[in-house]
Amino acid sequence: MDHELDLRADAPALTAALTDIASVSGEEGPLADAIERALTRVPHLVVTRRGNTLVARTALGREERVVLAGHIDTVPHAANFPSRWNSERTVLTGVGTSDMKSGVAVQLRLAASMAAPNRDVTYVFYDCEEVAVERNGLYKLSRSDPDLLRGDFAVLLEPSGGVVEGGCQGTLRAAIATIGKRAHTARSWMGRNAIHAAGEILEILRAWTPRKPVVDGLEYHEGLNAVAISGGVAGNVVPDECVVTVNYRFAPDRSERAAEEYIRELFAAWPVEILDNAPGARPGLSALAAASFAAAVGGTPRAKLGWTDVARFAELGIPAVNYGPGISEIAHTPGEYVDARAITAAEQSLRTWLTL
Amino acid sequence: MDHELDLRADAPALTAALTDIASVSGEEGPLADAIERALTRVPHLVVTRRGNTLVARTALGREERVVLAGHIDTVPHAANFPSRWNSERTVLTGVGTSDMKSGVAVQLRLAASMAAPNRDVTYVFYDCEEVAVERNGLYKLSRSDPDLLRGDFAVLLEPSGGVVEGGCQGTLRAAIATIGKRAHTARSWMGRNAIHAAGEILEILRAWTPRKPVVDGLEYHEGLNAVAISGGVAGNVVPDECVVTVNYRFAPDRSERAAEEYIRELFAAWPVEILDNAPGARPGLSALAAASFAAAVGGTPRAKLGWTDVARFAELGIPAVNYGPGISEIAHTPGEYVDARAITAAEQSLRTWLTL
Numbered sequence: 001m002d003h004e005l006d007l008r009a010d011a012p013a014l015t016a017a018l019t020d021i022a023s024v025s026g027e028e029g030p031l032a033d034a035i036e037r038a039l040t041r042v043p044h045l046v047v048t049r050r051g052n053t054l055v056a057r058t059a060l061g062r063e064e065r066v067v068l069a070g071h072i073d074t075v076p077h078a079a080n081f082p083s084r085w086n087s088e089r090t091v092l093t094g095v096g097t098s099d100m101k102s103g104v105a106v107q108l109r110l111a112a113s114m115a116a117p118n119r120d121v122t123y124v125f126y127d128c129e130e131v132a133v134e135r136n137g138l139y140k141l142s143r144s145d146p147d148l149l150r151g152d153f154a155v156l157l158e159p160s161g162g163v164v165e166g167g168c169q170g171t172l173r174a175a176i177a178t179i180g181k182r183a184h185t186a187r188s189w190m191g192r193n194a195i196h197a198a199g200e201i202l203e204i205l206r207a208w209t210p211r212k213p214v215v216d217g218l219e220y221h222e223g224l225n226a227v228a229i230s231g232g233v234a235g236n237v238v239p240d241e242c243v244v245t246v247n248y249r250f251a252p253d254r255s256e257r258a259a260e261e262y263i264r265e266l267f268a269a270w271p272v273e274i275l276d277n278a279p280g281a282r283p284g285l286s287a288l289a290a291a292s293f294a295a296a297v298g299g300t301p302r303a304k305l306g307w308t309d310v311a312r313f314a315e316l317g318i319p320a321v322n323y324g325p326g327i328s329e330i331a332h333t334p335g336e337y338v339d340a341r342a343i344t345a346a347e348q349s350l351r352t353w354l355t356l
Numbered sequence: 357m358d359h360e361l362d363l364r365a366d367a368p369a370l371t372a373a374l375t376d377i378a379s380v381s382g383e384e385g386p387l388a389d390a391i392e393r394a395l396t397r398v399p400h401l402v403v404t405r406r407g408n409t410l411v412a413r414t415a416l417g418r419e420e421r422v423v424l425a426g427h428i429d430t431v432p433h434a435a436n437f438p439s440r441w442n443s444e445r446t447v448l449t450g451v452g453t454s455d456m457k458s459g460v461a462v463q464l465r466l467a468a469s470m471a472a473p474n475r476d477v478t479y480v481f482y483d484c485e486e487v488a489v490e491r492n493g494l495y496k497l498s499r500s501d502p503d504l505l506r507g508d509f510a511v512l513l514e515p516s517g518g519v520v521e522g523g524c525q526g527t528l529r530a531a532i533a534t535i536g537k538r539a540h541t542a543r544s545w546m547g548r549n550a551i552h553a554a555g556e557i558l559e560i561l562r563a564w565t566p567r568k569p570v571v572d573g574l575e576y577h578e579g580l581n582a583v584a585i586s587g588g589v590a591g592n593v594v595p596d597e598c599v600v601t602v603n604y605r606f607a608p609d610r611s612e613r614a615a616e617e618y619i620r621e622l623f624a625a626w627p628v629e630i631l632d633n634a635p636g637a638r639p640g641l642s643a644l645a646a647a648s649f650a651a652a653v654g655g656t657p658r659a660k661l662g663w664t665d666v667a668r669f670a671e672l673g674i675p676a677v678n679y680g681p682g683i684s685e686i687a688h689t690p691g692e693y694v695d696a697r698a699i700t701a702a703e704q705s706l707r708t709w710l711t712l
Contacts, residue, residue, distance in 0.1 A: 226595070
């Protein structure tokens with residue numbers, strides 16, 4: 001079925017419409033199609049598509065160009081699809097409402113309605129942000145078409161509770177394996193149980209204390225978690241391997257390389273395989289473009305704890321911040337929701353910034 | 357192709373012939389057919405078939421009746437089919453040689469040649485011992501035709517290295533779950549990591565000391581092992597569930613129910629689901645029939661640690677032991693083999709017991 005998006009609907013209604021087009025990572029096709037159809041009808045935009053990633057640009061010859069970017073995928077559903085309004089129609093619950101269909105709705109509203117913003121604007125809608133970095137649509141675009149991302153400043157409409165969030169933490173995933181020796185469980189003392197051995201890895205994780213460094217005036221908060229564990233051969237076999245996958249979220253005062261070294265040292269007793277590793281980004285709020293944006297939308301900037309594609313822009317030399325209506329604390333939880341007033345407020349702030 | 361078995365061949369040669377008729381669990385038809393054809397030609401036996409399970413009985417009106425039982429299936433091949441003799445023709449390698457075509461060869465030799473044993477004998481050849489209990493031919497026969505299994509004593513010709521092995525340990529599998537709370541790993545302190553929590557279960561397993569009770573004069577050795585572990589939602593989510601599957605091998609002084617209670621108490625802090633539970637069997641070597649058998653074949657009986665169908669006979673109130681020429685330690689391994697002299701010796705011992 002082809003979905004039709006009405007970009008004249010208000011941003012909360014558009015958020016609900018976007019949420020109700022399922023787009024778990026890898027399955028964004030129908031939503032990308034709907035966004036493409038809606039944007040190509042807007043006369044002041046030049047639309048380019050790469051896979052399930054869309055770029056819509058104004059071409060007004062302004063001195064400054066800014067990028068407004070958001071991902072269109074969500075984490076898997078958890079009995080929270082489709083979306084549901086509360087009776088007052090002030091709170092919308094559902095997968096992706098905060099992270100980040102509400103941000104995408106704001107992008108689409110601005111893209112459709114602002115024919116002559118004070119700066120040229122590049123709107124980016126990309127896929128596969130919630131999965132491995134090599135599938136990330138913004139990452140792929142930064143490799144295939146970096147010119148499409150050119151700009152003086154970027155805003156990612158990731159959930160930030162309507163506050164400007166500077167920088168982001170890095171994220172590293174590693175697989176740590178314990179090796180044992182198989183045996184029949186009837187004579188288990190002939191073997192060495194690799195699952196039992198993984199208990200030591202879990203002990204390290206349980207005893208771990210997070211660093212909370214202050215970087216460029218903002219306080220970060222690290223995290224180290226097992227995100228997967230697997231082991232076992234058969235119901236009557238002492239298993240000879242168990243793999244614990246950990247996710248380390250590291251503050252932007254630590255490089256990718258330093259993060260890897262830290263994890264290898266912490267788990268020096270076992271073979272460690274680095275699965276992926278994305279750097280953080282320092283907040284960089286001292287840069288001119290970022291400071292003027294923060295002044296325009298108001299409030300006190302804070303540190304971004306999650307990893308976001310702010311780091312991708314940092315890599316391209318483009319100052320970037322997170323600013324979106326969603327609430328990051330409840331992203332990826334079954335109860336994920338967004339406040340309709342926050343969506344309207346974010347749209348209004350950005351509209352003001354692109355007008356005055 | 358119809359296979360023909362020559363029951364006048366010596367037991368090692370008959371073992372090779374039996375091994376070379378493939379009979380992985382569920383595919384025992386051709387071997388059952390061959391055994392049926394061979395046994396129905398023996399005038400002093402009454403043969404009954406149920407599926408791929410065969411029962412051959414003498415009907416001499418003796419005061420005592422004993423059961424000699426063996427399964428005709430094997431585990432899947434592992435590049436070890438058909439069988440192969442070493443150059444001296446003393447060692448036969450191949451799938452099922454130890455577990456337990458050599459035992460079946462001894463049964464067939466005795467069945468064919470002993471027209472007037474000192475006790476009536478019921479020879480049972482059954483299918484599907486290596487798979488789930490509800491497919492087990494002996495189990496099914498115990499439900500459909502318990503009269504066919506009647507007897508004062510039973511010998512299972514399972515691999516026991518030519519030693520009388522008494523009783524068997526029970527086996528229980530249980531799934532133990534930890535429950536946490538999902539959160540984004542960027543803000544892991546908002547959640548509770550269920551994989552980290554499983555560390556406490558693994559600590560209990562690592563600290564566990566096996567009981568080694570002496571039951572009816574034989575020492576058993578319990579085991580408690582994680583045989584599987586799984587948990588994890590996505591690479592950036594604090595997981596809310598982790599399941600550890602454990603296999604408890606318990607000595608026969610503990611009932612199924614007591615084993616379950618023990619496991620539930622040991623892991624009282626978590627929900628425990630019992631996946632399966634098969635009772636052990638006391639060695640029962642003090643029973644008259646068993647004692648006379650042990651005396652006749654000689655050697656020092658030892659405890660059976662693995663689970664075997666001895667427990668099935670125990671359930672029917674029939675004392676039973678394992679006694680066979682195969683080697684249990686190398687059963688189910690690619691290098692499975694049997695020693696020709698052990699086959700001949702086992703046949704001779706049983707013949708003596710049934711003669712004197």
